[in-house]
Amino acid sequence: MTASGGSSADGKKSLSDLAPLEAVFFDVDGTLCDSDPLHLYAFQVLLQEIGFNNGVPITEEFFIQNIAGTHNDHIAEFLFPTDIPRGLKFIEDKEAMFQRLASEKLEAINGLYKVKKWIEDHGLKRAAVTNAPKPTAELMIDKLGLSEFFDTVVIGGECEHAKPHPDPYLKALEVLKVSKDHTFIFEDSVSGIRAGVAAGMPVVGLTTRNPEDVLMKANPTFLIKDYDDPKLLAALEELDKKGGSAENAA
Template sequence: MNRLASDKLPPINGLYKLTKWIEDHGLKKAAVTNAPRPNAELMISKLGLKDFFDVVIVGSECEHAKPYPDPYLKALELLKVSKDHTFICEDSASGIRAGVAAGMPVVGLTTRNPENVLMEANPTMLVKDYEDPKLWSALEELDKKGDSLKTAA
């Protein structure tokens, strides 16, 4: 099953454009997932991102998995970063809930779940993929402000 899944894993549109932006800005990076570690590491490797992430956080290795904030809080701790200078990209309602509960702005991706389901989890914004102009407008604003995304009040 892993082989079949990994052979058919196309990256989300704009993924490498976003990873380049993140690297160009010197940001620290964590993969936070509820998938079992071997599956997560296989997917990361197949996408060519093995050297991209500083840490891989697996929900089952935390006290509570998503939708609890524990995996994201563990990522902050391991990366030694403030939630005030962080943003999350998530494609599931439980992941969005986890990021929101951890107090971080969350970009919801409508690549796997319907928009209405994701909106119920209260993301900062929803985007179609990593090429969505809404995402790039927000990143340009970050560049102008030299600040982190602000959560919606």
């Protein structure tokens, strides 16, 4: 792939191939905001309280490999394979703790509001597509001042299958009545990137917390550090040159 997201040797669709652009989809955790440290802290505290892993706090590596980007039902099953009801209750307590932390400490990924303005200026449709529970997702979106920005919020747990299955992104296409051939996605996890790719859309991966080599295995179009990354800015400029948005092309 080229640094600007142009056509690549492996045949991946570039952002400029999407012109005229109709929509942009965003994951929430780790994509709109650097929330993983808050999730990790909540898991560490609550798991330590119940003596998980002999009372030794889970590591960030364990969190990335087994928890980040995964639907809560699967996390409960993974942590408590012999007592799923206990696992689900634990997840409820963890979400409550995370919500308290997020209310105080949540911050947007660098450059997010510049991309928000670019999307608004181009008249694009936008969806938040997340595996987070609805109350948690809505809290984060509200804290970031994005409640009015998104046309819809798609919750993975309300689809037949959550990420890494494509269902949540396919639902977003259906709800907004846009084409996968004119839409791209921002994601930060292997699970999310796989879901977007499986739904047939280019995915720009953010290296917020997950290692680049791990994310690349999920086949993103390209990776960026944050929304100020020159690779993204060059790709959006290239997209503009090829026709920008459906609104501008009309």
